[in-house]
Amino acid sequence: MLARSLCKILLVFLFPAFAVAGQEARAPRVVDLTAPDGLKLKGTFSAAAASGPGVLLLHQCNRQRKVWDDLARRMTAAGMNVMTVDLRGYGDSEGTPIDKLTPEEVDMVFNEKIPLDVETAYQFLVVQPAVSPGILVAGGASCGVNQSVHLAMKHPEIKALVLLSEITDMEGRSFLRAHPSLPLFLATAEDDADPGVSDLMQWLSTFSTNPHTKFVRYKTGGHGVEMFVAHPELPMSIVDWVTIAVRSPNVAPAKGSPNASPVTQFLDALDQPGAAANAPQLYAEAFGKHPKGAAVSEVVLNRVGYDHLQNGDKKGAIAILKLNASLYPNSPNVYDSLGDAYLADGQKDLARQNAHKALDLLAHDTTDPEDRRKAIRDSAEQKLKQLSQPR
Numbered sequence: 001m002l003a004r005s006l007c008k009i010l011l012v013f014l015f016p017a018f019a020v021a022g023q024e025a026r027a028p029r030v031v032d033l034t035a036p037d038g039l040k041l042k043g044t045f046s047a048a049a050a051s052g053p054g055v056l057l058l059h060q061c062n063r064q065r066k067v068w069d070d071l072a073r074r075m076t077a078a079g080m081n082v083m084t085v086d087l088r089g090y091g092d093s094e095g096t097p098i099d100k101l102t103p104e105e106v107d108m109v110f111n112e113k114i115p116l117d118v119e120t121a122y123q124f125l126v127v128q129p130a131v132s133p134g135i136l137v138a139g140g141a142s143c144g145v146n147q148s149v150h151l152a153m154k155h156p157e158i159k160a161l162v163l164l165s166e167i168t169d170m171e172g173r174s175f176l177r178a179h180p181s182l183p184l185f186l187a188t189a190e191d192d193a194d195p196g197v198s199d200l201m202q203w204l205s206t207f208s209t210n211p212h213t214k215f216v217r218y219k220t221g222g223h224g225v226e227m228f229v230a231h232p233e234l235p236m237s238i239v240d241w242v243t244i245a246v247r248s249p250n251v252a253p254a255k256g257s258p259n260a261s262p263v264t265q266f267l268d269a270l271d272q273p274g275a276a277a278n279a280p281q282l283y284a285e286a287f288g289k290h291p292k293g294a295a296v297s298e299v300v301l302n303r304v305g306y307d308h309l310q311n312g313d314k315k316g317a318i319a320i321l322k323l324n325a326s327l328y329p330n331s332p333n334v335y336d337s338l339g340d341a342y343l344a345d346g347q348k349d350l351a352r353q354n355a356h357k358a359l360d361l362l363a364h365d366t367t368d369p370e371d372r373r374k375a376i377r378d379s380a381e382q383k384l385k386q387l388s389q390p391r
Contacts, residue, residue, distance in 0.1 A: 028072065033085065033124060036116050042092035043085040043121055046072045047130045052079040053159075053246050054131035056122050056151070058144030059084070060165070060224040061098065064091030067141075067225045071235045078239050081131045085121035087114050110143065118147050122155070135159055135246050139185075139238075141224030142166045142194075149175065152182070160212075160245040161185070162238055165192055165224045167200045170311045173271060176207040181253060183210040183245040185238060189221030189230070196299030203264040209253035212245045262286055263296055267304060276308050276316025279323045294327040301327070302337050314345040332361040332368070336380050343383055352387050355380040 028046040035041055044065060055075055057068040065084035072082040088095030088109065098106060122138075125131060136155065139162030140148035149172035152158040162185045168176070176182065186205050188198045198217055205215035216237070221227035227234055257264075266286040270276050287295040301324040309317035321338040328334050339354035358380040362373055 026076070028069075028076075031124065033120050035088065035113075035120050037113070039088055039113075039117075040094045041085055041088065041117055041120065043083060043124065044069075044072070045124070045128065046076040046082040047128065048076050048079045048081050049130075050079060051130055051132050052081055053135040053137055053242070054125045054128065055080050055082045055137040055139065055242070056118075056125055056148075057082065057084045057162075058118060058138070058140035058147050059087065059090065060140075060142030060144055061090075062142075063225065066091070070228065071238065074235055074239045075242070078243055080137075080239075080242065081125070081128055083121055083125040085117065087117050093117075114147060115150060118151055119154075122151060126157075133157075137162065137242055137246060140164070140166075146172055159183075160242060162242065163201070163204070164188070164227065165194070165197055165201070167197070167204045170271065170307050173204070173207065176204070180207060180209040182208060183212040184208045185214050185216075185241045185245070187216040187218070187227060187234060187238075189218040189223070189227055191220045192223045194223060196297055196303055199263070199297060199300050200303060202259050202261075203267050206257035206260045206264045206268075209255075209257070210245075211251055211254045212241070212248060213254075213257075214241055215259050263300075266296065267300070270304060270308075270316075270320065274316075276313060277319045279316070279319040280326070283323055296327075298324060298328045298331055298334060302333065305337060305341065309341055309344055314341065317341045318345060330361065330367075332358040332365055332373070332376050332380075335361065336376050336383075339380065339383055343387070348387055351383060355383045355387075 026047045026049060028044050031043045031045050033041040033043055042065070057072065059065050059067055065086045068084045072084060075082045086093035089097045098109070101109065126136065134157045136158045137160045138148040138151050138158050140146075141164040143166065145163045145166040146168045148161055148163065149168040152161060153172070153175045160183045164187050167173070184205060186201050188201045190198045192198065202215060202217065205213060216234070218227065218231060221230040266282060269282045269286070270279060275282065301320055305317045305320035305324065308320060318338070318341045321334065321341050325334040325338055335354040336358040339351045339358065342348075342354060343351035358376055362377055365373060368376070
């Protein structure tokens with residue numbers, strides 16, 4: 001009991017501004033923003049009573065900024081200044097809803113337009129009088145994760161990242177590896193509708209050697225901010241973590257991540273420039289030439305393979321997805337994915353063969369749920385239709 005009391009006294013001594021602000025939090029206000037292309041955005045800024053860190057929170061792709069209201073209130077009470085924003089096409093902001101766009105348009109919006117929305121909200125945040133210069137935090141759920149990491153790539157004054165239920169792309173991963181002192185808070189649930197994301201986030205957590213980095217892996221909880229309902233302690237865990245992380249920037253690095261494993265080390269090896277083309281050899285080196293069962297899940301390899309494909313590494317993607325097919329020969333999806341990689345590489349005959357293989361396996365598939373079988377079938381049939389068209 002004495003130790004606990006001393007700890008509370010120490011926290012108040014170390015973080016006096018946070019304690020004062022907790023007593024005098026101001027009401028949030030809605031703000032109007034304009035993106036560089038003229039599109040109108042809506043945001044909410046919650047100011048602390050005293051000078052403190054600035055926090056930008058980015059919503060997931062099936063929600064809007066108001067999902068952060070409770071966390072923003074808690075952060076403001078703890079002395080942080082919080083900005084949330086509806087990205088274009090969401091909530092109260094202008095723009096075509098994402099579900100009304102073609103896949104090509106979605107890629108363009110997320111790669112070219114939404115980063116400008118994020119930068120617009122960030123620039124509003126950093127000039128607010130209560131925001132302490134050089135002490136910023138970015139956080140995101142689901143698709144907001146990649147945007148948060150890419151924002152940190154541009155702004156070294158971002159001192160911590162809060163990431164829920166997703167990983168970042170290859171460029172973002174390279175950045176995190178190059179900045180291992182950056183503290184990360186990562187949370188995920190194993191029942192996430194996006195399979196494999198928990199294993200991938202565990203991998204992401206190993207990039208940081210900051211001892212404040214924290215990885216929370218729940219058995220249940222859903223995707224992104226859904227975890228706040230299933231685990232009501234999570235928002236305050238985030239607040240407490242940010243409070244400590246931004247006030248302890250010069251901690252000694254840890255000797256290694258407690259979350260590292262042969263799987264994370266294998267995935268690290270795949271991510272090295274040019275290495276993915278040797279995926280089978282890397283797998284054998286990591287797990288032996290004849291391991292008992294597959295050591296890496298199908299969905300994880302599938303995600304990493306598509307990462308390489310989207311990054312322009314077609315040969316590496318093919319090697320990863322061929323490895324996946326060899327490990328999971330009865331899965332229709334691995335052949336459909338491999339067909340995508342072959343098609344992107346211009347190997348049309350192999351793309352056609354793998355699309356047919358996926359459809360053949362679907363006829364006897366009793367493992368995948370119906371919605372997943374339909375998605376695989378639609379994808380394979382679309383490839384065959386595309387391949388049948390005259391040049």
